[in-house]
Amino acid sequence: MRLFVSIDLPDRLAAAVADAQERFADAEGLRFVDPEQAHLTLQFLGETDPDRIEEIEAALERAVADADVDPFEFRVGGFGVFPSQSYISVVWAGVREGVGGAETRRLQSAVERELAELGFEGDDHDFTPHITIARMDDARGKDLVQRVVRETDPDIGSFRVDEIRLKKSTLRSDGPVYETVAAFPL
DSSP states (O other): OEEEEEEEOOGGGHHHHHHHHHTTTTOTTEEEOOGGGOEEEEEEEEEOOGGGHHHHHHHHHHHHHHHTOOOEEEEEEEEEEEEOSSSEEEEEEEEOTTTTHHHHHHHHHHHHHHHHTTTOOOOSSOOOOEEEEEEESSGGGHHHHHHHHHHOOOEEEEEEEOEEEEEEEEOOTTOOEEEEEEEEEO
16 A cells, blocks of 8 residues: 555545646646545555555654654745756745744654564655645646746745644546545644
8 A cells, every 4th residue: 555644634625726726737747636525645655565564653653752843833835846946847836934833844754763663664854744736747827837836935834833744645547536534743
C-alpha cells in the first residue's frame, strides 16, 4: 500500500482552495489536485508492506510526543512552485510564517526522524510547508503560472491543527483517492 503522513485541510477550506486554483485556470499543462483532498505532506513513505502499519503507527505516536506541539493555528496563503520558477513541476499554496510554520516544521522533523529509524528515507531537500494545488505536466502554461505566483498573494484560510494522519493513497485513472489509516492527536 502507498502511504504518507499529513496534516489534512478541513472540508470547509475546499472552496477556497478551488478559488485559488481558478487563478491558474487558463494555464495549459496543469493538472489540478482535488480541493477536497488538500493536505500538507509531512513525509511520503511510498509503497509499504501492510504488515509494517503497527510499527509505523508506534513511530508516529513517538514523533508526536517528541515534537511536543500543542494544537495550533495554521494559515494557508500565498503561492509558490517547485523546484524553481524556470522549471515548474508543482504549484503550491504556502503556510503563512508565524501562523503554524514553526509547529509544522517541528512535527515534520520528528516524523522524519522516527520514520528514518524504520528505514524510510526523508526528502533530500529542506522542508517547505505547502499544500500542492496543481502539477505541471508540460510548460505550455508556464508564463501564466509564473505571473500569477509573482503577482498574487491569496489568503486561503486558517484552521486549528489538532492531529496528524497516516494516509493510504490509491492511484486511479481519475486521480488518487486518500483514506485515513490512523490519526495521532497532538
